Amino acid sequence: MKISARDIDHLSLSLTDPEAAATRLQQLGFNLTPEGVEPRCICFQPDQDDVPNYIELLQGEPPGIAVAANVTELEGEERTHAWETEDGFEVDAGVVVGQSDGPLPWFAVRHETPDAFMEPEWIVHPNGALAMMAVHAVAENPREIAKALKEKWSAKAEEILDGCMLVKTGTVELLIWSAAAYQSEYKAIEAMAPQDLPAIVGVTVAVERARPLQALLRANNIPFALAEGDRVLTSPEQSGGLMFEFLPQN
Known part of the structure; x- marks a missing residue:
């Protein structure tokens, strides 16, 4: 279609x-x-x-x-x-x-x-969440998947990192990773690619600030990791089956 x-x-x-x-x-x-x-x-x-x-x-x-x-x-x-x-x-x-x-x-x-x-x-969310900015997927051949979706969605596609393709039609981005690139990018939470590929694995959510979010997660005993750019990461096991990447805007 x-x-x-x-x-x-x-x-x-x-x-x-x-x-x-x-x-x-x-x-x-x-x-x-x-x-x-x-x-x-x-x-x-x-x-x-x-x-x-x-x-x-x-x-x-x-x-x-x-x-x-x-x-x-x-x-x-x-x-x-x-x-x-x-x-x-x-x-x-x-x-x-x-x-x-x-x-x-x-x-x-x-x-x-x-x-x-x-x-x-x-x-309006207690964690300061503002918007879903991106969806993350893992595929054996990210370039092939991106090419197919570009044609089916009338979208734009480009390689933004080694092993990561970007597909975009509007504001929300779709990032398609190779298993190795995904696990390397999110090694702070020991991210593992699913066995059955391609698969959607996570989302990036814009939040107002990092510190109040971290305090909330600690209060609720939710393990998290910090990554470059003050990003806050939670693993699928802690987040209802999705990897969450929280990206502070301030």
């Missing part, structure tokens, strides 16, 4: 126990949409008013992670759900979801109510 992707809209996690993952992510300092309604989402302030920026947790077997690419026109499965804010206001969301595609797991999505993922009480 070929599309004109506007941006990476969100990251979709299918999990055997999404509530356990939600609890772990709350310990990292994220606010999530109310429990009891699927999906549970970590929402961020988007760069564009009609292109949301979030991570969703879904019940699913087998477990997996996929990228959602935002498009303006799409025919597919219509999904609706409603959350209730703390003030008792009902927020209705309508999303059209396309078929899954490859070579890296992804699908197209069109939002009928993008503002549903931008409620003020959900985009």
